[in-house]
Amino acid sequence: MEKQDGKRNKKENIRAGQAVGAENTRRKVRKTDEKRTTDACPYAKKCGGCDYQGMPYERQLREKQAFVQKAVGQFCKVRPIIGMDEPYHYRNKVHAVFDIERKRGGVISGIYAAGTHEVVNIDACRIEDEISGAIIRDIRGLLHSFKIKTYDEDTGYGLLRHVLVRRGFHSGEVMVVLVLGSPILPSKNNFVKALRKLHPEITTIIVNVNDKKTSMVLGEKETVIYGKGYIEDTLCGCTFRISPKSFYQVNPVQTEALYGKAIEYAGLTGKERVVDAYCGIGTIGIIAAKKAKEVISVEQNRDAVRDAVTNAKRNEIKNVQFYNADAGKFMVEMSNVWIESEHSKKSAGLRSEEEVDVVFMDPPRAGSDEAFLSSVVKLSPKRVVYVSCNPETLARDLKYLTKHGYEAVECQPVDMFPWTVHCETICLLSRKTR
Numbered sequence: 231m232e233k234q235d236g237k238r239n240k241k242e243n244i245r246a247g248q249a250v251g252a253e254n255t256r257r258k259v260r261k262t263d264e265k266r267t268t269d270a271c272p273y274a275k276k277c278g279g280c281d282y283q284g285m286p287y288e289r290q291l292r293e294k295q296a297f298v299q300k301a302v303g304q305f306c307k308v309r310p311i312i313g314m315d316e317p318y319h320y321r322n323k324v325h326a327v328f329d330i331e332r333k334r335g336g337v338i339s340g341i342y343a344a345g346t347h348e349v350v351n352i353d354a355c356r357i358e359d360e361i362s363g364a365i366i367r368d369i370r371g372l373l374h375s376f377k378i379k380t381y382d383e384d385t386g387y388g389l390l391r392h393v394l395v396r397r398g399f400h401s402g403e404v405m406v407v408l409v410l411g412s413p414i415l416p417s418k419n420n421f422v423k424a425l426r427k428l429h430p431e432i433t434t435i436i437v438n439v440n441d442k443k444t445s446m447v448l449g450e451k452e453t454v455i456y457g458k459g460y461i462e463d464t465l466c467g468c469t470f471r472i473s474p475k476s477f478y479q480v481n482p483v484q485t486e487a488l489y490g491k492a493i494e495y496a497g498l499t500g501k502e503r504v505v506d507a508y509c510g511i512g513t514i515g516i517i518a519a520k521k522a523k524e525v526i527s528v529e530q531n532r533d534a535v536r537d538a539v540t541n542a543k544r545n546e547i548k549n550v551q552f553y554n555a556d557a558g559k560f561m562v563e564m565s566n567v568w569i570e571s572e573h574s575k576k577s578a579g580l581r582s583e584e585e586v587d588v589v590f591m592d593p594p595r596a597g598s599d600e601a602f603l604s605s606v607v608k609l610s611p612k613r614v615v616y617v618s619c620n621p622e623t624l625a626r627d628l629k630y631l632t633k634h635g636y637e638a639v640e641c642q643p644v645d646m647f648p649w650t651v652h653c654e655t656i657c658l659l660s661r662k663t664r
Contacts, residue, residue, distance in 0.1 A: 270283050270284035271283045271284075271355075271356055273340075273350055273352055273355075276343050276350045277340075277341060277343065277344070277350050277352070278343060278344025278345070279341060279344070279650070280356075280357065280649040280650055281649070281650055281651045282648075282649045282650065282651070283649060287313070287314075287317050287648065290645075290648065290649070291311050291313045291645060293651075294311055294643060294645060294651075294653040295308070295310065295311045295643060297621060297651075297653060298311070298621045298641065298643045298653060298655055301621035301622055301624065301625040302621060302624060302625050302628060302638070302641050302655070302657065304625075305625070305628045305629075305632060305638040305641075305657075306637075306638035306639055306640055306641050306657065307639075307640050307641070308641045308643065309640060309641065309642045309643070310643075311643040311644065311645055311653070312484070312487050312491075312642070312643070312644045312645065313645045313648075314483060314484060314645060314648055317645070317648035317649065318356050318357065318648075319356065319357065319358060319359055319360050320357060320359075320480075320481045320482075320483060320484070320648065321357050321358045321359055321480045321481065322359055322362075322396060322397050322398070322399055322463075322478075322480055322481070322482055323362075323394070323395075323396050323478070323480045324355075324358045324359055324362035324363060324366065324394070324395045324396075325341075325392060325393070325394050325395075325447060326339040326340060326341070326352075326366045326392065326393050326394075327339065327340065327341060327342060327349055327391070327392050328349075328370070328373075328380040328381070328390050328391065328392065328393065329349040329380055329382075330380055330382070331351065337370050337373050337374070337380055338351035338370075339351065339352070339366055339367075339369075339370045339393070340352035347383060353367060356649070357647075357648065357649055357650075359395075359397050359399075361397060361404065361429075361431065362395035362396075362397055362404070364429070365393075365395050365404070365406060365425075365428075365429050365432065366393050366395060368425065368428045368429065369393055369406075369408075369425065372421065372424055372425065373390065375424075376416060376417055376420070376421055376424075377416065378390055378415075378416065378421075381410075381411045383443070386411070386443065388411060389410050389411055389412060389415075390408065390409070390410060390411075391409045391410065391411055391440055391447075392407075392409035392440075392447050393406065393407065393408060393409065394406075394407040394409065394438075394447065394448070394474065395407070396461060396472060396474075396478075397461070398461050398462060398463030398464075398472070399463065399482045399483075400463050400464040400465075400482070401461065401462050401463045401464065402431065403433045403434075403461035403462060403463070404429070404431050404432045404433055404434075404461065405432075405433070405434050405435075405436065405457075405460065405461045405472070405474065406425070406432055406434070406435045406436070407435075407436045407437075407438050407448070407474045408435065408436070408437050408438065409438045409439075409440050409447060409448060409449070410437055410438070410439055410440070411439075411440065411441055412439065412441060413437070413439045413451065413453070415437055415455070418437070418455050419455075422435055422455060422456045426456070432456075432457075433457050433458070433461060434454065434456060434457025434458055434459055434460065434461060435454075435455050435456040435457060436452055436453065436454050436455065436459055436474055437452065437453045437454075437455055438451070438452050438474060439451040439452070439453075448474060448475055452474065459473070460472060460473045460474075460537070462544075463478075463482065465482060465485060465486065465489070465513060465517075466486060466489050466490065466493075466513075466517045467517075468513075468516050468517055468541070468545045469541070469544050469545060470511055470512075470513060470516075470537075470541050470544075471511065471537045471540050471541050471544065472511065472537065473533055473534075473536075473537055475531065475533045475534070476510065476511045476531070476533055476534045476537050477510040477511065477531070477534060478510070478511060478513070479513075479646070480646075480647075481646045481647065484644055484645065484646045484654075485513075485646070487644055488617070488644045488646065488654055488656065489513065489514055489517055491642050491644070491656050492514060492590065492615050492617055492656050493514075493517060493518055493521065495613070495615045495640075495642075495656060495658040496518060496521075496522075496588045496590070496613060496615050497588075497613060498518060498521035498522050498588070499521070500521060500522065500523060501523050501587075502522045502523055502524075502587035502588050503522070503523060503524045503526075503585060503586050503587050503588075504518055504519075504522045504524065504525045504526070504586070504587065504588045504589070504590065505525075505526045505527075505528070505561070505564075505586050505588070505589045505590065505609075505611070506518065506525055506526070506527040506528070506590045507528050507557040507560075507561060507589065507590065507591045507592070507593075507602070508528070508529065508557050508591060508592045508593050508594070509527035509528055509529045509534075509538060509552070509592075510529055510531070510534050510538070510592075511534050511537040511538050511541055512527055512529075512534075512537070512538030512539075512541050512542060512550070512552065513541075514590050514592065514617075515527040515538075515550055515590070516538075516541055516542055516545055516547050516550060518588075518590065519542075519547045519549050519550045520547070522549070522588070523549065524549050524550075524551075525549060525550040525551070526550075526551050526553070526564075527550060527551065527552045527553070528552075528553045528555055528557045528560045528561070529552070529553075529554065529555075529557070530554070530555065530556050530557065532554055535552050535553075535554040538552045539552050557591075557593075557602060558598070558599055558601050558602035558605070559601075561602050561605035561606065561609070562601055562602070562604075562605045564586075564605065564609065565604075565605040565606075565608035565609045566608075586609045586610075586611045587611055587612050587613070588611055588612065588613050588614075588615065589606055589609065589611045589613075589614045589615070590615050590617070591606070591614065591615070591616050591617065592616075592617040592618075593618070593623075594619075595619055595620045595623065596620075596623060597618070597620065597623030597624065597626060597627050598627050600630065603627060603630050603631060603634075604634075606631070607631070607634045607635060607636075610635070610661060611661065612660065612661050613658065613659065613660055613661070614631065614636065614658075614659040614660075615656065615657075615658060615659075616628075616656070616657045616658075616659065617654070617655075617656050618654070618655050618656075618657065619646075619652065619653075619654050621643075621653060621655055624655060624657060628657065628659075631659055632659075635661060635662050636659045636660065636661055636662060637659065637660050637661075637662050638657060638658070638659050639658040639659065639660050640657070640658050641655055641656070641657045641658075642655065642656045642657075643655045644656070
């Protein structure tokens with residue numbers, strides 16, 4: 231697989247050079263390849279998390295530009311990718327798995343090596359928040375004195391499985407989630423005191439219980455052992471509450487650019503009825519509500535919806551409604567209601583109360599299914615703003631939408647994940663005139 235990816239990258243790099251007018255000869259490409267190892271992360275070979283380690287950042291952007299161009303360029307214009315000025319330590323969410331080193335028996339923490347369950351001990355990651363990394367290292371150092379053993383996946387013996395740290399880059403608030411194999415943390419008050427002595431910036435600590443043999447990090451049960459159980463952060467002028475299980479973009483700097491472009495594409499004037507599908511904790515919908523008449527937001531994750539409702543109140547937004555439902559099923563039902571309403575009011579020349587002007591959609595990597603896309607077509611909004619973390623599934627969905635009454639106008643790539651192959655894109659679709 232790595233060899234195939236390498237071949238693909240070389241081909242795409244040549245196309246990328248042609249697209250942006252740089253590195254347009256094979257000799258220059260080879261010289262760039264020689265630079266790949268000069269600044270490599272010491273964990274790169276074992277970790278496998280950063281596909282572009284050692285590659286100059288400008289070339290990473292060209293690679294991603296070419297990838298998006300290849301995927302969706304047939305549908306619309308692809309604008310130059312928005313990169314970062316400082317593409318380091320951008321992740322505001324850091325997760326570490328804990329284990330025992332097999333040879334020496336010491337506690338280690340880090341991530342699983344690619345394709346395995348072997349833990350790579352990591353002291354400092356170049357893309358993760360530095361404060362969060364320091365907290366994880368110090369938790370590792372406290373385990374021995376508190377006689378806390380790490381969890382063994384094979385035997386099911388031990389206590390500490392994972393640590394999750396989330397930090398609000400604007401607020402400075404820090405959440406620490408201790409994922410345990412059982413609900414009892416020995417000397418929890420003293421542990422909290424010792425950890426906060428090392429890191430007074432920590433504002434809340436939560437014990438999450440995951441007692442099942444599963445690859446999932448977080449379990450269902452949670453107990454707050456310090457603070458309020460959540461953190462808050464500011465994005466695009468709005469304040470958002472973030473709980474352990476809530477989805478929140480991991481790169482706040484680039485999220486400002488991403489959501490700013492999404493709102494721009496929506497073309498809101500204050501008169502629009504907007505649907506925010508896959509809304510998470512309500513970020514896009516709440517930001518859009520300031521410029522729209524009404525926003526309907528849909529999310530399947532119950533915890534995220536709870537946070538979204540709180541976030542709307544926190545920002546004094548009253549023109550947004552949240553629904554805890556599967557986005558696809560909700561949209562299908564909504565489109566059926568709209569069709570009935572449309573038929574009843576069409577003869578009178580009135581605007582249907584169910585009519586939708588703009589749909590924001592931000593699906594998972596797998597993209598949307600045909601049921602959801604067909605419901606969008608039935609609702610027939612003037613504009614669809616598609617936020618995608620996978621250009622390939624975006625291309626698949628664009629193929630459907632452009633065959634059913636929509637025109638892809640423009641696509642904007644945003645580098646949300648420097649040093650990895652992943653790329654976020656926003657695509658504007660407009661309803662064709664009939």
